[in-house]
Amino acid sequence: MASSTVENYLKQILMVTLDENCTKVTMGKVASELSVTPGTATSMVKNMERDGWLKYYPRQGVALTRKGRKLAMNMLRRHRLLETFLVETLGFDWSEIHVEAEELEHAISEKVVEKLDLFLGRPRYDPHGHPIPSKGGVIQRPSSRTLQSCKLGMKVKIDSILDQESDFLKFARDKKLLPGKEVVIMSSEKVADAITLRVGRNSPFSLGFRSAEKILVLEQH
Amino acid sequence: MASSTVENYLKQILMVTLDENCTKVTMGKVASELSVTPGTATSMVKNMERDGWLKYYPRQGVALTRKGRKLAMNMLRRHRLLETFLVETLGFDWSEIHVEAEELEHAISEKVVEKLDLFLGRPRYDPHGHPIPSKGGVIQRPSSRTLQSCKLGMKVKIDSILDQESDFLKFARDKKLLPGKEVVIMSSEKVADAITLRVGRNSPFSLGFRSAEKILVLEQH
DNA sequence: TCTTAGATTTATCTTGAGTCAACCTTGGAC
């Protein structure tokens, strides 16, 4: 069993590897991510290696083991499902949910997570638009995110257009909706089934959800 | 801030005072309820007195302070609301929920508790039929429990009949459904809106929920 | 008055997580 401190270390390490698309995370990074001194990080990490959560390469950094990655993914899953629950079901504003989820994610059992997932209708994105890892620990690659899942105010870069219909592609070209372009979401109305966006400095226009679903984007940070 | 250990001590002490209808709880009881040695209980309780959770009367026992009782009630509230949520919303079987709630009750914030309460429709009883304390820390006195809220297999003692309709009172008298009598719930069908019960050794009969609601009972333990 | 069950004390342990400061390594800059 992992303590919640260990769970936090794992989650943070995973997020860095996901973020920087690498496997090893440097000790300095670990220490700063968790707001502890380098010495603390080193000793903590050694214990975690002893327990099989990760592999420690002295002076180089740490890499999650399969077991570690699995639990880390699970933490991410719990966190994001809980955030979704807090917003969708309990009606929280999405500015307040992070802290709450941070606490609950260590107390919620696997069983409850699964029931919650089911209850929420197996959502694929949390309220912030981050992908929710599957039960098996698979996370949607960032580039396979679709424009439809983007929230108000988000800034994304077009990755690719899935639709093959020439009419649609023509329309997309007209609007400069092309891979590599930067896009800002001006509005996203679930009820209206449409989003409005602006490509670069061009004038804004709207897209139905069915169309937006076919546009893969890359989140900018 | 109370640690989860302190929260458990408080909750357990409250439950004993509620159960035995007293204010002071003996140290031996505290120790056994929490499965620790007497020495541990004594020292723990001293710390808790230092922090204002309770008053400690050496060689006599402990009594919750206002502050302690408030938090203890809150723990009970969280626990029972969580159990209700797990059964009503997530579809758990009520045999599995206690352990889950035991974990979550320490991690859930006041804000979430309130939203949950609202979401569940401010339930008054948990799935086991125990009353849920109000936000202000008021718990339904056991005697103000109604027959309608009783579950299958429960054994209760009639406390009083609220209905003034003579027809109903006549019926009640015929069935020996009178204050002081012992009753066993033979079935309780939410969908059918009725419960079947047996008074003493007489033959069983059924009551609609509307009628059952008017009968106050005392839980037997 | 004596006994004894239950309560208290004291000395000690364990564990988890952290600090501090001295001391290593190593990869460039020169």
Added chain:
DNA sequence: GTCCAAGGTTGACTCAAGATAAATCTAAGA
């Protein structure tokens, strides 16, 4: 090649919570 700064490691130590065991105490009833 040498050297140095940045970053990593070490070891000695702290701290807080909880817990135990065992000796000792107290008070209520036979």
